Amino acid sequence: MDTLHNSQYFFSEEDQKQLIDLQPSLDQLGYFPREALEVITQNQHFHLFVPQERGGLGCSLTTGMRIIEAYSRIEGNLGWIVQIGAGGGVFAAYLEEAVARSFLGRPDQVIAGSDYAGGKAVSVPGGYKVSGAWKYASGSLHATAFTANCRIVKDPNDIRVKAVIVPAEQVTVIKDWNAMGMRATDSHSFRINDVFVPEKHAFTVAPDQLLIENRLLQLPFMLYARALFVPVLIGTTFRYLNLYRDYVVRRNFSLDSRSAVAADHLEKTWQASRNDLYQYAEKIWHSAEIKEVDKETEKQFSRQCIQITDRLLISIDQCHRHTGMEGIRMNSQINATYRNIKTAAAHFLLSPGSL
Template identity: 35%
Template structure:
């Protein structure tokens, strides 16, 4: 399978398509989808959730299955291609891109689950994982499995998730304190509607609570111990750079959307009231856009080069560190470029109804993720 029209290649009808081995072209991101999502975005932000229309479009294109094995109805894109789709989706809209990225990321766990469990959970058309990697729960061994309790924050996509995965500390009688991942079904989870962030409002990234839920042994897994069923290189790729590259791609897309909308706002102002300030703003946008393209090129060069190495042998610690560092630098540079342009927008820039304002808030929210903002 190979990319046919990666994001950023002109203004044709397709933003990103893939060509599967059977020579079937799958339209992942199209201009029609872009227009529809952007039209829905203001109402989604007000409601704090993705609209049924947009969710159906995601299911139809398999955007939650970009990294799911093809045997289970997924696209199983190589990571570098998936990242470009994440960027493209995020340029359409920040919340849309974040949800596509987080939903697709669940495919990473497919090889770690028992094969039969994996087939059961990932095969449905609407299959999508929401969850947390933070070990905010506790699990006690009982006959046949575990009893799980805990509270986890920032569970993006929890309103429509078909599967939840959470990390818990195992509290055996011996108190070994090991951490393991647990699979929960929606009926075992209580959603606390507490997502009150100023950006990515439509992601529904609420907290969840689980109280004494029984989880069979077969519904647990360890991502460090994948089953030898799916041979795709993704399932041998370290989790931290996988997460970091995904989030950096979102930051690139949202930053590009901000600059696009900043230009639109300033050009509209120039038509009504041309001034040196407006011209200075447009020049600042052009400089930032050029710099962002350079940042993106450096990011993908690092990703592509290390992915090629990874397919042949495990990455060294130094190579892994270079991916992680480049991802964090990419997100933070994208943020700095947006912040340099923002003052040029004047009062219009602070109005929440402006698309430029929404993109700026979304970008700040993305870049506050602990993995992107923690430089220690």
Template identity: 35%
Template sequence: MIDAHITETVRLHAESMEKNGALCPEVLELIHDRGLFKLFVPKEVGGRMLGLPEALQVFEDAARADGSFGWLVQIGSGAGFFATVMEPGAVRQLFAHRNFYIAGSDRPMGTARKTPGGYKINGTWPFCSGASHASLFTATCRIASDDADDGKLQAFAFTPEQVEIDEDWNAFGLKATGSHIIHVADAFVPEHHRFDVADPHFHFDHPVYHYPFQPFATANIASTAVGIARHFFEASRTHIDRKQSSWMEKTPERYDQVNRLLAEHEAAFLRAREDFYNTVESSWHSHLEGSPLEESHLDAVVGCSKIVAQAGIGGAQAVLRHLGMDVIMEDHPLNRIYRDLHVASQHGLLVDMTGEAADL
């Protein structure tokens, strides 16, 4: 699904998108044409509805083209899961648009007060990737009422007109994701735009919706890190070849030494990538056969996701230090890829329990 035309177009605009902090119209048009934000949206409402292993490969290929592009394809597609928890009428109304994209947060940082026909919402939520091009926003609130729902966590869907975007995303990587903070003040949300992410109804159904969520989400993010890492190793090889003549003049052995270092770390990364996909494939086949997924199997998916992300970021760190002064400049392509890999790998789902990370 991510062909040479998409890759070339995305990379052509990558530098300007980073400077502008958002995807450009040309790239968004390609995404909408190919339905790349709809990989987990039911076919009944115009989605692509892929199986998990196939979708992971698309996420990797998208991130291999560019980190911010890949991150948004992955995050945008993941919102397709809401089709299982929202009312069918709302799904048909909101998900069928060509430019469908949900930005939002699962952090319980809002309040919802009951009012006739729905709720009045107030809240502020950070890290809403793709906020600038979202057709819909979702966020988690705590119910404030005098009945049994008081204090209950629920999710709500808002239209773009109800949301104020505060462009605060100043991370040093994935700059074009526009992962800004959003504010909602006294917005009325009808009852049928309220949903419980822990209570799916499966009005629209597919095996991917029944796959356990944590390993699903972890694998999605890992595949994005994998794609960025592959791009880094490939771009490093191109950079080394371009530097060959100048390096040979000053330090003849440097070219071969750096090439060997690159090959060593890339090989270790590719072994971890193979283990990652094999583990996901095994769990997916068991899932399709109706076999209950054992805890050890799911732990293996999460574990391999963390290992491959670490192999990518660790290898990139080891190689970058030997690539020369050119790559420390922010406008160098390798610098951007390296920073994107750091930010994608910083997600809490990819960091071991002994480490610390801020959730994206």
């Protein structure tokens, strides 16, 4: 089985032990625990992709992907929270330095939010009055700020959309996350009601709006998002495979049994999928140093991410049908891991309909 590359950004053995100790309880807790947050913030992993010019780690795409995978190998909820929190770090590059540092200047500061245009921003002197409601803001209970897309209201024909960033104390979290998996990700809805947002706290996610230039920020945003989602699946599948192999051993299935054959197939599928993902991501990362990533490359990477998702889901289902009662018990680790995979794979950007 594969081991992750060493990295100066990975967590220590002590941190890893602390996360492993939390592993069995995350699904049953139904919320993200403070002990896990402490490990993430101490290692600045919410700031993987905050540019160094704004005080972050400024990681390369593939280094960040491997760190997200490392968390996901321990437990899917961990990986999902890290990739969501880290993913929002790039917004610092669209904000003036003083604004960016006010929202992301400390390791414990993290953004939750939504890219759905669920609100309206009425132009007023100096900024906007913002109201609206947004769903699925992972990390909402520990976020220190929220980003939300709004339609700018000046006249009935104005259809522009801007993102706004607001402090968490100006947001109302609606605790409605009730999915079958990723139950500790606090992916609740939130509401903003007639809040004044200064003009400097509004931004548009577009290349010509960047205040900082580097390779990561040159990547198309949807490519970047998919590149962070898939390592969660890769890492959580690694955990599922280990749990399933343990199950096969405990049941004393023969090496040529259908259950053992399914495990071998899943391992090969996982290894091939992981290799494909990182090879293509490395190719994109190196090419971005020379030129802008073109639409065809973005499409190819999107297709690959969806194909990887499909292959993993099929192979995991072939294994899970052999897990008997242990596989359907809500309090078993293999069941929780299976539900986490299914929930992560349900994200629109990993579905064929997103192409």
